[in-house]
Amino acid sequence: MKIELKHLSKTYPHGKAALKNIDLTLASPSLIGLVGPNGAGKSTLMKLLTANLLPTSGEILKDGSPLIKQEKELKSGLGYLPQEFGLFEDLTTTQFLDYMAAIKCPDKKTAKDEIDRVIALTHLQDKQKAKIRTLSGGQKQRVGIAQSLLGDPELLIFDEPTVGLDPAERFAFRNLFAETAKNRLVILSTHIIEDVQPACDHLVVLNGGEILYTGTPESLMAEKHAATLENAYMALVNGRASA
Numbered sequence: 403m404k405i406e407l408k409h410l411s412k413t414y415p416h417g418k419a420a421l422k423n424i425d426l427t428l429a430s431p432s433l434i435g436l437v438g439p440n441g442a443g444k445s446t447l448m449k450l451l452t453a454n455l456l457p458t459s460g461e462i463l464k465d466g467s468p469l470i471k472q473e474k475e476l477k478s479g480l481g482y483l484p485q486e487f488g489l490f491e492d493l494t495t496t497q498f499l500d501y502m503a504a505i506k507c508p509d510k511k512t513a514k515d516e517i518d519r520v521i522a523l524t525h526l527q528d529k530q531k532a533k534i535r536t537l538s539g540g541q542k543q544r545v546g547i548a549q550s551l552l553g554d555p556e557l558l559i560f561d562e563p564t565v566g567l568d569p570a571e572r573f574a575f576r577n578l579f580a581e582t583a584k585n586r587l588v589i590l591s592t593h594i595i596e597d598v599q600p601a602c603d604h605l606v607v608l609n610g611g612e613i614l615y616t617g618t619p620e621s622l623m624a625e626k627h628a629a630t631l632e633n634a635y636m637a638l639v640n641g642r643a644s645a
């Protein structure tokens with residue numbers, strides 16, 4: 403799958419430009435880390451990629467044709483974890499996943515198998531019968547990740563997926579995202595640079611609605627003569643030649 407952003411801009415009504423004339427090509431298989439400071443435009447870009455928002459100008463092509471003309475196909479092949487997502491607090495984990503699987507999976511047998519699969523992947527076996535309101539923040543985040551994996555989508559978009567997870571959980575999910583990306587396109591938006599370095603093969607750095615860098619994490623470190631990706635990133639967003 404190939405996604406091309408062409409001269410993509412988004413200005414909110416009565417707001418400033420959140421994205422300014424972005425050109426970018428993303429192709430599977432890849433695990434792409436989308437990073438940038440607060441207000442950089444990451445969530446806006448994710449909403450445009452998931453057709454939850456329309457651009458002010460420019461366009462997004464998926465495999466050569468406009469995304470907005472393939473909204474139905476896009477949604478059936480998309481797993482999306484938004485930054486804020488409403489969980490049905492009075493449902494149990496399995497009831498919530500059952501509800502989401504009704505949208506994502508073609509038949510009941512597949513749905514049941516898929517629910518078992520994503521529960522195992524997100525280590526929620528002992529929380530299947532727990533009401534969502536009784537789960538911790540990290541466990542709720544795991545339910546959110548579980549629902550995004552239903553139906554084995556070819557495109558996965560995670561907005562700050564590791565928020566609320568403890569270090570061991572973050573480590574486990576980094577591995578899961580890397581494994582998932584072996585034959586898919588996975589886009590991971592994060593503030594946490596450590597989430598990007600071991601897992602992502604491609605980095606996109608946004609700042610003030612513009613792309614500051616696109617390439618491998620290693621090349622950015624080499625470009626900035628930095629020992630760590632965090633140093634290279636800080637040098638980049640602060641406009642310094644080296645870390």
Ligand SMILES: Nc1ncnc2c1ncn2[C@@H]1O[C@H](COP(=O)(O)OP(=O)(O)OP(=O)(O)O)[C@@H](O)[C@H]1O
Pocket residue numbers: 414415416417418419420438439440441442443444445446447
């Ligand atoms: N609905 C909206 N209406 C007006 N302005 C908005 C809206 N949503 C976002 N913005 C503005 O657009 C810019 C980009 O915001 P966006 O949420 O895309 O950034 P972000 O990189 O995801 O930030 P964060 O890391 O803080 O979530 C910001 O200046 C923000 O204030």
